[in-house]
Amino acid sequence: MTLYDLDGSGNCYKVRLFAALADIELELVAVDLRAGEHKGEAMRSLNPWCEVPILKDGNLVLRDAQAILVYLAGRYGGEAWWPGEAHLQGEVMQWLSVAANEIQHGPAAARLGKKFAADLDLNLAQARSKRILGLMDAHLAKHQWLAAGRPSIAECAVFPYIGLAWEGGLEMGPYQNVQAWMQRIRALQGFKAMPGINGPGS
Amino acid sequence: MTLYDLDGSGNCYKVRLFAALADIELELVAVDLRAGEHKGEAMRSLNPWCEVPILKDGNLVLRDAQAILVYLAGRYGGEAWWPGEAHLQGEVMQWLSVAANEIQHGPAAARLGKKFAADLDLNLAQARSKRILGLMDAHLAKHQWLAAGRPSIAECAVFPYIGLAWEGGLEMGPYQNVQAWMQRIRALQGFKAMPGINGPGS
Known part of the structure; x- marks a missing residue:
C-alpha cells in the first residue's frame, strides 16, 4: 500500500x-x-x-x-477508529467536514500564508482560525475526545493543522482545553509527530 | 425527526x-x-x-x-445510498469532502456574493468554481454517478450548489457532462427541487 x-x-x-x-x-x-x-x-x-x-x-x-x-x-x-453505528458515524463525520472545510480555510490557510508566504488573505484565515479554536475549546471543555467518546479518525483529521496552527501566527494560550486534548493525542500508543508539530502551544 | x-x-x-x-x-x-x-x-x-x-x-x-x-x-x-464496503465509503467520502470544502468555497460562495451581496471575493469564488466544474465534468465524462457506480449521498451533497451555480454568475454551458448528470438526478424517483434549482443550465 x-x-x-x-x-x-x-x-x-x-x-x-x-x-x-x-x-x-x-x-x-x-x-x-x-x-x-x-x-x-x-x-x-x-x-x-x-x-x-x-x-x-x-x-x-x-x-x-x-x-x-x-x-x-x-x-x-x-470499529475502534470508525464506528459502525450510524449515530457515531454522524458524530465523527461532523469533524471530518470541519477538517475538510473550516480547518483548511482557517489554520491550514494561515500556515500557508505565514510560513510559506502563499498569496491569500492571512487576516481572514487567522480570524477564521480563532472562531474554530474557540468552538473546539468549548466542545473539549465537556468532552475528552471530539466524537463517539473515544479517539477516532476525527482526531487524525483535526489534530494536524491544529497542532501546526502556531506556524500560522496563532497564539494557542487561550485554548487550554484544546491543548489538553492535544496532550491526550500525544499520549496515544504509536503516536508519531511531524516537523512543526511540537512547537509552542501545539 | x-x-x-x-x-x-x-x-x-x-x-x-x-x-x-x-x-x-x-x-x-x-x-x-x-x-x-x-x-x-x-x-x-x-x-x-x-x-x-x-x-x-x-x-x-x-x-x-x-x-x-x-x-x-x-x-x-x-446501503443503497451509503455503501458498507470500505473502498466504496472512501469513494463517496471523497465527494463529501468536496461538498464541504471546494463547493462551499466555490459555487456556494459565488452565490452568496452574487445573489445575496455577501462581503467576499466573488472573483476568487468564481475561479474556484470553474476549476471544480472542470474537474467534475472530466470525471462525469467517464462515470454516470460520482462514486460507487450508483446514486449515493455524494449526489445529495454535491448537486445542490452545482444546480444553483448559475445564481453565482457561472455559465454552465461548457459543462455538458455535469448537465447530463444533473438530468439523471432529476429523473430519480422522489426527486424534489428547491427555489433556483431549475434555472438556466442547472
Missing part, C-alpha cells in the same frame, strides 16, 4: 498519523511539489486534482485525506 | 433532497436567519456553530449537512 506523500503537508500527516496509531504499514513515496511533480502526467493520472495525499492500495486509488482515513479505518482499523 | 431548516439554503436542501429520495419523513422547522434566530439561545444550544441545517432525532442532535446525510443513510437509507 503506497502513500504519495509530502513530509511538510498536514493533510499527508493525517494519514501517516492514523497509520502509526492503527499500526498500518505504508510505503511512502515523496512527491516533489516544488518541482511541480504533482502536476505532471504520472501524478495527474492518479489524481486529476493534483494534490497529495494519494493512497494506492492494489487497484484502488483514493485522494483526499478524509476519504483515505475512512477507507483505511474501515478496511484495516476496525 | 426534526430538521431545522432554511428554504433558500443549499446545505439544508442537501438533507431535504436525500429525505425525498430515500422516502424519509422530516418535520421542517424554519429558522429565521434574517432575524438572527440561528444565533439566539435556543438554536445555539442545539448548534454552537450557529448554522443550519440541524437534525434532531430523539436525543441525537447533528449539525453539518454531510454528517446528517451519513447518519440518515446509515440509519434509515440503507
Whole structure:
C-alpha cells in the first residue's frame, strides 16, 4: 500500500498519523511539489486534482485525506477508529467536514500564508482560525475526545493543522482545553509527530 | 425527526433532497436567519456553530449537512445510498469532502456574493468554481454517478450548489457532462427541487 506523500503537508500527516496509531504499514513515496511533480502526467493520472495525499492500495486509488482515513479505518482499523453505528458515524463525520472545510480555510490557510508566504488573505484565515479554536475549546471543555467518546479518525483529521496552527501566527494560550486534548493525542500508543508539530502551544 | 431548516439554503436542501429520495419523513422547522434566530439561545444550544441545517432525532442532535446525510443513510437509507464496503465509503467520502470544502468555497460562495451581496471575493469564488466544474465534468465524462457506480449521498451533497451555480454568475454551458448528470438526478424517483434549482443550465 503506497502513500504519495509530502513530509511538510498536514493533510499527508493525517494519514501517516492514523497509520502509526492503527499500526498500518505504508510505503511512502515523496512527491516533489516544488518541482511541480504533482502536476505532471504520472501524478495527474492518479489524481486529476493534483494534490497529495494519494493512497494506492492494489487497484484502488483514493485522494483526499478524509476519504483515505475512512477507507483505511474501515478496511484495516476496525470499529475502534470508525464506528459502525450510524449515530457515531454522524458524530465523527461532523469533524471530518470541519477538517475538510473550516480547518483548511482557517489554520491550514494561515500556515500557508505565514510560513510559506502563499498569496491569500492571512487576516481572514487567522480570524477564521480563532472562531474554530474557540468552538473546539468549548466542545473539549465537556468532552475528552471530539466524537463517539473515544479517539477516532476525527482526531487524525483535526489534530494536524491544529497542532501546526502556531506556524500560522496563532497564539494557542487561550485554548487550554484544546491543548489538553492535544496532550491526550500525544499520549496515544504509536503516536508519531511531524516537523512543526511540537512547537509552542501545539 | 426534526430538521431545522432554511428554504433558500443549499446545505439544508442537501438533507431535504436525500429525505425525498430515500422516502424519509422530516418535520421542517424554519429558522429565521434574517432575524438572527440561528444565533439566539435556543438554536445555539442545539448548534454552537450557529448554522443550519440541524437534525434532531430523539436525543441525537447533528449539525453539518454531510454528517446528517451519513447518519440518515446509515440509519434509515440503507446501503443503497451509503455503501458498507470500505473502498466504496472512501469513494463517496471523497465527494463529501468536496461538498464541504471546494463547493462551499466555490459555487456556494459565488452565490452568496452574487445573489445575496455577501462581503467576499466573488472573483476568487468564481475561479474556484470553474476549476471544480472542470474537474467534475472530466470525471462525469467517464462515470454516470460520482462514486460507487450508483446514486449515493455524494449526489445529495454535491448537486445542490452545482444546480444553483448559475445564481453565482457561472455559465454552465461548457459543462455538458455535469448537465447530463444533473438530468439523471432529476429523473430519480422522489426527486424534489428547491427555489433556483431549475434555472438556466442547472
